[in-house]
Amino acid sequence: MKMNGIVVWLMALVLAGCATQEVAPVKVQGSDEQVIESSAVGTLGAASGPVTAQHLTERYHNKASMCRNNPSAPAFLCSGVLLRATQHSTQFHFWNPNPAATGVSFSYLRADAKFNKLVFGYNNGFIFYPVFFAPADKIDPEILCFFPVDGATNSRDQQGCGQVSGVPSGRECQSQGINSAAQYIAHYNSYPNKYGYLCGFNVRDSLNQGATTAFNEAIKAQGMGGTFAFNTQNEFRLAKWGQNIGKTLPLEAVFYINDAGKAGAQYDQRDFKTQTGIWIPMIRITLPQTTTADVIFQFIAADQAISS
Template identity: 65%
Template sequence: MKRQFCIVLFLLLTAGCATHELDRSTIDEPSGQAVGVQGAGTGPEIAAYLTEAYNNVLTMCRNNPSAPSFLCTGVTLRATQHSTQFHFWNPNPASTGVSFSWLRKDAKFSKLVFGYNNGFILYPDFFKPTGKIALAVLCFFPVDGATDHRPDEGCGQYPNRPNSRPCQSQGITTAAHYIAHFNANAGMYGALCGFDVRDELDERGAVAFTEGVKAQGQLPVSAFGTQNEFRVRKWAQNIGQTLPIEAVFYINDTGKVGAQYDQRDFKTQTGIWIPMIKITLPQTAANDARFEFIPADQAISS
């Protein structure tokens, strides 16, 4: 890709809200770099992809009513705690599933779970590179679902709170239904329901996700400081090479140290270089997230 075209592409992608899917297959891989060595893009390209995905407010992918928009838009991220005792991409062996959040122009939040400062980002499933596995998204909570205490891989009923069972099973199928449910259980995340968005639900799952995102956008200002939550089926240990990891990220200088360690560790263990991306989370609903590749912050350049 010519440098001038990269610059023009980035400016176009950051100029406003997109209403189409980015066809990443038309963007050349870095010269002399295979996908297995450098992921599927340079640092500036990945920052541009993430900006596009954040701004791209769609209700479905590829005009397919059975394809929820998280398959091609938004930024699916997992906040992690820096440690030299485990690899960031391995699930907690004691967990029943893996929690992520989903960030898009219409699904904003101002901080990460537990006040964490770094983590990693997944490719949208429709844009994952060849050789990467698909991860199964199970349910979506417009605000944190306290899923560590729920059965059914984190999507079931919170103990002793019947109104926390999956939304559809309670007749909660629209954003308006969810807001009424939230208002009746405000501040009690274990009492809130999650939308079942499993692949086998087809169009019903896609509609449920759209309504869940709408519901997040209608939550009171007091909920803006709480991230939403995806629950993803747990994967095997030590399969970093085939996981659809697009980048590591950080939100501040504290997180930068953890992201630098994770970037090095991922390259050492898998042979794959992925960029460190700085995410600036919106602090009010009027602000938008920003995604930046800063060369000087990278622990390793390739």
């Protein structure tokens, strides 16, 4: 290849990376402990474990209020880490929704949306790409609602976004006139027993700018929730997708939070490759145990069940 061709090729790669990146570079500690400036490159995450860990770190620190300067594009479309905790089993594939459920529950990690444990004490799970960073051949599962703390969504109507039977205080926040973090916290403080008594914010795409505003207020509310909120993971509710469509799901990685979750994540990594032909990395997530600590995302080569 001639020198001019190499220059053009390199410029194209740089421009492609810029086109898919929506977060500012952050300082990331490399494997040699040298602090380096890094910038994510969008949809290349699954190609490299270290790059995936870097992407997750950057998105975690990106406290965006909207995406692409579009007031109708909520921040979860391009920032934060959308993860689902799962329990290892040989009886089902981890990416398939529970056939008996009305929706699928995830949690959301960001520097201003932290928690110190996973639902049910689980130790591993999987991560979805944000919609704006997902590869072009993947589906976009519909994001329905967000609860600043666990919403006990399996007991609610309206795909998990409505109310628990006989508990009207748990119906959608906006339908109760709860539109701000302050209003949510007043509601939150009035119920010693949380979970099903608290409301979730509607963040469906059809709300446009209303979804952006609702999500931003919900994140603020989580930060105002004190010890209970930090000790209780938040909850996104997504619409169910079909069974056995792993190839088209926006799966970025499987993860584990401790050694107890490692074997489950290793099984899931192998199972996904066997069923779909797609390799995704295993990422270790260290959750913060104090409100001043941050989440740590690591790719540990020795922990991988398969290298590619």
